[in-house]
Amino acid sequence: DADVTQTPRNRITKTGKRIMLECSQTKGHDRMYWYRQDPGLGLRLIYYSFDVKDINKGEISDGYSVSRQAQAKFSLSLESAIPNQTALYFCATTGGAADTQYFGPGTRLTVL
Amino acid sequence: AQSVTQLDSQVPVFEEAPVELRCNYSSSVSVYLFWYVQYPNQGLQLLLKYLSGSTLVKGINGFEAEFNKSQTSFHLRKPSVHISDTAEYFCAVRGFVDKFYFGSGTKLNVKP
Numbered sequence: 001d002a003d004v005t006q007t008p009r010n011r012i013t014k015t016g017k018r019i020m021l022e023c024s025q026t027k028g029h030d031r032m033y034w035y036r037q038d039p040g041l042g043l044r045l046i047y048y049s050f051d052v053k054d055i056n057k058g059e060i061s062d063g064y065s066v067s068r069q070a071q072a073k074f075s076l077s078l079e080s081a082i083p084n085q086t087a088l089y090f091c092a093t094t095g096g097a098a099d100t101q102y103f104g105p106g107t108r109l110t111v112l
Numbered sequence: 113a114q115s116v117t118q119l120d121s122q123v124p125v126f127e128e129a130p131v132e133l134r135c136n137y138s139s140s141v142s143v144y145l146f147w148y149v150q151y152p153n154q155g156l157q158l159l160l161k162y163l164s165g166s167t168l169v170k171g172i173n174g175f176e177a178e179f180n181k182s183q184t185s186f187h188l189r190k191p192s193v194h195i196s197d198t199a200e201y202f203c204a205v206r207g208f209v210d211k212f213y214f215g216s217g218t219k220l221n222v223k224p
Binding site: 004031033035040041042043044045048050058090092094100101103104105106 | 155
């Protein structure tokens with residue numbers, strides 16, 4: 001089984017709709033992250049969390065919110081989706097100071 | 113603040129030729145450096161990482177990278193590429209407060 005899972009894998013929605021993307025990890029790590037990937041821009045950090053009570057904004061948090069329901073679960077919400085939020089979204093987790101990031105398979109979101 | 117620059121957005125190369133993908137970073141503190149690979153329709157996988165010690169780091173699939181502190185570079189190399197190496201490659205820095213900063217990516221296109 002994958003260490004990091006994301007649901008849904010693909011979603012098409014309309015402008016103004018509320019969308020939730022979910023992420024679960026079985027690595028037992030405290031640190032979890034949400035990124036979006038756009039062609040030519042690499043990965044940009046939306047939100048990150050170091051434990052259930054510690055949530056921080058990344059560089060592009062406007063229009064997004066998150067919820068850390070448990071150590072293993074970190075959800076990303078778009079309160080009112082807009083077309084320029086069409087992107088590939090990745091969840092990731094990391095362990096200790098020298099650890100890498102472990103990525104989920106991604107969610108492809110299209111906002112019409 | 114940290115940042116990562118990947119100078120080449122696309123690198124075409126013939127099969128069995130050598131390749132170098134360039135990465136430069138900026139940071140005022142010690143960093144950990146990573147290279148990730150993303151195959152089509154997949155998440156990111158770790159290729160290799162530099163934490164400390166030897167400046168030449170070997171990774172999976174025959175890739176290696178050299179950390180050069182004076183030039184703030186971490187270029188990725190492979191002496192002979194295969195068609196299966198066609199993918200997008202991301203350089204990343206893990207900086208202060210366990211945040212990761214990614215470059216914009218380099219698409220490696222290996223031609224027969």
